[in-house]
Amino acid sequence: xxxxxxxxxxxxxxxxxxxxxxxxxxxxxxxxxxxxxxxxxxxxxxxxxxxxxxxxxxxxxxxxxxxxxxxxxxxxxxxxxxxxxxxxxxxxxxxxxxxxxxxxxxxxxxxxxxxxxxxxxxxxxxxxxxxxxxxxxxxxxxxxxxxxxxxxxxxxxxxxxxxxxxxxxxxxxxxxxxxxxxxxxxxxxxxxxxxxxxxxxxxxxxxxxxxxxxxxx
Amino acid sequence: xxxxxxxxxxxxxxxxxxxxxxxxxxxxxxxxxxxxxxxxxxxxxxxxxxxxxxxxxxxxxxxxxxxxxxxxxxxxxxxxxxxxxxxxxxxxxxxxxxxxxxxxxxxxxxxxxxxxxxxxxxxxxxxxxxxxxxxxxxxxxxxxxxxxxxxxxxxxxxxxxxxxxxxxxxxxxxxxxxxxxxxxxxxxxxxxxxxxxxxxxxxxxxxxxxxxxxxxxxxxxxxxxxxxxxxxxxxxxxxxxxxxxxxxxxxxxxxxxxxxxxxxxxxxxxxxxxxxxxxxxxxxxxxxxxxxxxxxxxxxxxxxxxxxxxxxxxxxxxxxxxxxxxxxxxxxxxxxxxxxxxxxxxxxxxxxxxxxxxxxxxxxxxxxxxxxxxxxxxxxxxxxxxxxxxxx
Numbered sequence: 323x324x325x326x327x328x329x330x331x332x333x334x335x336x337x338x339x340x341x342x343x344x345x346x347x348x349x350x351x352x353x354x355x356x357x358x359x360x361x362x363x364x365x366x367x368x369x370x371x372x373x374x375x376x377x378x379x380x381x382x383x384x385x386x387x388x389x390x391x392x393x394x395x396x397x398x399x400x401x402x403x404x405x406x407x408x409x410x411x412x413x414x415x416x417x418x419x420x421x422x423x424x425x426x427x428x429x430x431x432x433x434x435x436x437x438x439x440x441x442x443x444x445x446x447x448x449x450x451x452x453x454x455x456x457x458x459x460x461x462x463x464x465x466x467x468x469x470x471x472x473x474x475x476x477x478x479x480x481x482x483x484x485x486x487x488x489x490x491x492x493x494x495x496x497x498x499x500x501x502x503x504x505x506x507x508x509x510x511x512x513x514x515x516x517x518x519x520x521x522x523x524x525x526x527x528x529x530x531x532x533x534x535x536x537x538x539x
Numbered sequence: 540x541x542x543x544x545x546x547x548x549x550x551x552x553x554x555x556x557x558x559x560x561x562x563x564x565x566x567x568x569x570x571x572x573x574x575x576x577x578x579x580x581x582x583x584x585x586x587x588x589x590x591x592x593x594x595x596x597x598x599x600x601x602x603x604x605x606x607x608x609x610x611x612x613x614x615x616x617x618x619x620x621x622x623x624x625x626x627x628x629x630x631x632x633x634x635x636x637x638x639x640x641x642x643x644x645x646x647x648x649x650x651x652x653x654x655x656x657x658x659x660x661x662x663x664x665x666x667x668x669x670x671x672x673x674x675x676x677x678x679x680x681x682x683x684x685x686x687x688x689x690x691x692x693x694x695x696x697x698x699x700x701x702x703x704x705x706x707x708x709x710x711x712x713x714x715x716x717x718x719x720x721x722x723x724x725x726x727x728x729x730x731x732x733x734x735x736x737x738x739x740x741x742x743x744x745x746x747x748x749x750x751x752x753x754x755x756x757x758x759x760x761x762x763x764x765x766x767x768x769x770x771x772x773x774x775x776x777x778x779x780x781x782x783x784x785x786x787x788x789x790x791x792x793x794x795x796x797x798x799x800x801x802x803x804x805x806x807x808x809x810x811x812x813x814x815x816x817x818x819x820x821x822x823x824x825x826x827x828x829x830x831x832x833x834x835x836x837x838x839x840x841x842x843x844x845x846x847x848x849x850x851x852x853x854x855x856x857x858x859x860x861x862x863x864x865x866x867x868x869x870x871x872x873x874x875x876x877x878x879x880x881x882x883x884x885x886x887x888x889x890x891x892x893x894x895x896x897x898x899x900x901x902x903x904x905x906x907x908x909x910x911x912x913x914x915x916x917x918x919x920x921x922x923x924x925x926x927x928x929x930x931x
Contacts, residue, residue, distance in 0.1 A: 361649070362864075364863070387779065388779045389779060389874070389876070390891070427882060429861075430862070440878070442876075446790065446792040446797070449797045449799070451865070473774075473778060473905065474898060477898075499605070500930065501606060502606075510613060516614060516615075516617075
């Protein structure tokens, strides 16, 4: 019952081809890619090629379905805990968390900056999707809007703007979508404290459930 | 300027201040009017607020304002262990709760390189389809009640209860099963459940037949839905519309058939329903056919249910290896997916939740432009959103 186990090599070729097509279309703007055979494709592009890569994916790869836009904050999480931790680390100052002990580890297709944009497009004819990443330098947290390519990007970009504080150049209507207008801060940034956890720390691994047929020992 | 004009001007000033409060950048003209629908309104089923600027009976501009129910799940998942996350995400689309768990669990299984045993996969698929039936049967009644027909919603609630009973018999929860586990499912099916469920499926088919005549065959219903809120396929795709909304525009795309998740859909014989019209009537029609089709899927799955374990070998404390995984399934409301970034901790590093209703609703500012006021209700009802699925 493995997903696409019989066709994995074939689909893998197709993903290679997609990556090659985008590399041709973008030239220097194309930085890296990562393929998990039969599963998924990641492509990383330069910030300047953001609109270009969306257009190329839509027109040349047939990715007409706009899935979503989001971002990742790669700052090491203050909630990273080890197996034996019974409690969270005591609450840290935001100044401490901005100087993490752990270094930033990026995911598939690599990266260089703390913030990365993430765009998911899907081709309904090829039954394949593509994840597109772009690095955003801390000093220059903005990127071009995709509204011209996919009008559905409007709300998703407003969400990313509010949750991560990333500015979208050319967005006509950049204002809060979920949070009240006077809200300060960008909740999905890793250095934004989760107040509930400060008030009541993580209880530790106390509620691990026995699985059927597993011996209690 | 007589007193009546002054009075009217004051009213307009009030409306303008309301609009400013809604952070809408608009200039009030002498003929204009701003209509505030919600956040608490029967036609919005949930706390969706709609600010519509009207010219007479026609909508010039409409803007849904949400966030009244934003619970911040993407942030909360970062401080929950993987097994704890399913409790949260049950509450995204609360009418088809089990379906929310499945894509998350599948993505986590991808990262851990665990495959659930076949029996677990089949039972997952059965419960997934039961969630769909419970969810969409309520829509079938709900849309009719929003158009002024009161009876169908009672019939929908009545027959949905039978499906919920079956879900409860397996999972112990009517609304929030929290039943899916990394590597399998929590429990096996109870004794006698298969025959009971088949009887319920027959009942749901009767319900669908009845609604096809009662609602779809109704002249008033057709007059209010035909040609209202037409979505061209390309426009729908570029807004990220998925599920029955895009199939009602003639796009033959269903992740149950076309997705690459290892559920048991490819083991049974079923059909993807589409409709070429793309209007509100088509969206209702497609959903009704899908509900009936789901009953056939469930029956076939129950007939072919493989024997065997329901749980793969999984460590007692679940620590997911570093990596990124994406998984999407065809949920009752449309495509639902999770993008999980793991850094080898007990908790996910980042979870992006793609909920269908958020994208489905994002087309409304475009779609509501130029429609008449009563059609707002038709269009919103036919797009079918769950507030928890918009706000997450």
